[in-house]
Amino acid sequence: MEVRERIREVTLKIFELYGERMRLVNSIARVKREKGLPVRDREVEASLWEAVKRKCQEEGLNERNCERMFALLISSSIEAQVPKSGAGAHIEIFRRAKAMEREGRKVYHLEVGEPAWGPPEEALEALFDSVRKGEIRYGPSTGLPRFKEAASRWVSRRDGVDVGPDSLVPTPGSKFALFALMSMLTDKGDRVGLIRPTWPGYLGIASSLGLEVVSAEEDFEALRGSRVIVVCSPNNPDGRVLSRSQLEELVEVASESNSYIVSDDAYAELSFVERTPVTKIYERAISVNSMSKAFGMTGFRIGYVYGPKEVVDSLAKFLAVTVTNVPEFIQEAAGAALEVGEKHLAQVRERLSSMLRFAEENLKNTKLEFKRPDGGLYLFPRVELDGFDSLQFSRELLEKKGVAVAPGIAFGPYPDRIRVTFASMHGYEGIPLLKEALA
Ligand code: PMP
Numbered sequence: 001m002e003v004r005e006r007i008r009e010v011t012l013k014i015f016e017l018y019g020e021r022m023r024l025v026n027s028i029a030r031v032k033r034e035k036g037l038p039v040r041d042r043e044v045e046a047s048l049w050e051a052v053k054r055k056c057q058e059e060g061l062n063e064r065n066c067e068r069m070f071a072l073l074i075s076s077s078i079e080a081q082v083p084k085s086g087a088g089a090h091i092e093i094f095r096r097a098k099a100m101e102r103e104g105r106k107v108y109h110l111e112v113g114e115p116a117w118g119p120p121e122e123a124l125e126a127l128f129d130s131v132r133k134g135e136i137r138y139g140p141s142t143g144l145p146r147f148k149e150a151a152s153r154w155v156s157r158r159d160g161v162d163v164g165p166d167s168l169v170p171t172p173g174s175k176f177a178l179f180a181l182m183s184m185l186t187d188k189g190d191r192v193g194l195i196r197p198t199w200p201g202y203l204g205i206a207s208s209l210g211l212e213v214v215s216a217e218e219d220f221e222a223l224r225g226s227r228v229i230v231v232c233s234p235n236n237p238d239g240r241v242l243s244r245s246q247l248e249e250l251v252e253v254a255s256e257s258n259s260y261i262v263s264d265d266a267y268a269e270l271s272f273v274e275r276t277p278v279t280k281i282y283e284r285a286i287s288v289n290s291m292s293k294a295f296g297m298t299g300f301r302i303g304y305v306y307g308p309k310e311v312v313d314s315l316a317k318f319l320a321v322t323v324t325n326v327p328e329f330i331q332e333a334a335g336a337a338l339e340v341g342e343k344h345l346a347q348v349r350e351r352l353s354s355m356l357r358f359a360e361e362n363l364k365n366t367k368l369e370f371k372r373p374d375g376g377l378y379l380f381p382r383v384e385l386d387g388f389d390s391l392q393f394s395r396e397l398l399e400k401k402g403v404a405v406a407p408g409i410a411f412g413p414y415p416d417r418i419r420v421t422f423a424s425m426h427g428y429e430g431i432p433l434l435k436e437a438l439a
Pocket of ligand 1: 172
């Protein structure tokens with residue numbers, strides 16, 4: 001019984017020490033934040049582990065168990081320093097908009113990244129044909145030849161690079177590809193570099209993988225030491241296309257710490273200005289593509305990744321152990337869409353331009369201040385009203401006019417902005433209502 005009592009005491013002592021350790025972690029975290037130092041310092045960790053290992057040998061302990069306890073301590077230190085982010089302000093508006101629709105109210109969706117157009121007819125025909133042919137079974141995680149060939153031809157032309165079908169893999173949407181890549185390329189506590197304003201999807205991914213987020217708007221110095229840097233050009237939400245010299249600056253920052261650059265090319269086909277593909281100027285760049293935007297295939301859930309062969313191979317393995325494969329009939333549909341891509345895109349770009357003109361004409365001379373986006377589906381105007389609060393405004397706009405927009409705070413420190421999907425299927429009705437609300 002005495003022994004049992006002693007075990008209890010020792011166990012409580014361990015937790016007392018754990019508490020002390022966490023208090024120390026919090027104070028060092030404050031210093032790191034002030035000095036802009038990364039959460040993880042692998043050299044410090046390695047030397048601490050060496051000391052722990054020696055101690056474990058002295059105590060005659062099982063090394064595997066010591067390793068597990070050590071990993072737990074390190075991971076709780078990281079968790080204390082990398083805050084979890086919530087669902088985000090844009091999700092609140094989206095959910096409320098959906099709830100209002102269920103109540104029978106008319107809602108104009110200018111808050112989501114869903115374009116007015118759908119896929120080309122050929123995609124739907126290919127989908128039905130494929131299903132009728134019985135292509136409804138499991139398939140290889142590396143993808144089908146038709147899709148891979150069409151996609152590699154498409155990006156080779158678009159980006160002026162030579163992409164072979166073996167360096168490309170289809171994914172169930174590009175968001176999943178971003179998640180998969182981030183989890184493959186980083187360890188908990190690593191730094192991920194983002195450019196502001198930022199699509200909130202990256203924050204959600206970073207938060208669920210326990211990554212430290214650093215961000216920069218113009219000066220990319222703050223991104224040094226990132227394991228992965230994400231670039232989106234044209235960007236969501238502000239439509240900015242980074243110039244070649246800005247990208248070269250970024251590449252210099254990335255190469256210094258051997259970082260990967262993940263190029264989110266969701267809007268690559270929707271640029272009004274010349275755009276430099278990062279994959280053209282950096283070896284460790286990975287291009288993540290979506291069929292959702294230019295091809296209007298949001299609900300099909302298909303995207304694709306091209307980049308260094310070893311990364312693409314690991315991604316195919318990641319798919320094999322998670323979703324198995326992108327459904328073959330979906331790949332057939334997307335392959336058919338890409339095969340008629342030039343013709344489809346010419347129509348889409350015309351629609352995009354006229355919707356942008358409509359938005360510009362309606363919203364000029366209002367309280368919205370914005371410049372023409374370089375590309376993409378959105379305007380990200382500043383609202384020139386005293387004490388403007390983006391979330392409050394978005395909530396009220398939705399309740400009073402049934403118009404849903406995304407509040408600026410969802411994309412970083414932009415409480416004076418809103419994001420408006422001018423190319424939404426509700427653009428022609430919703431934008432005049434937005435104008436009325438600002439009158
Ligand atoms: N990246 C960006 C910048 C986006 O805006 C979106 C969708 N809003 C995605 C990725 C994800 O697109 P999907 O998963 O439909 O391919």
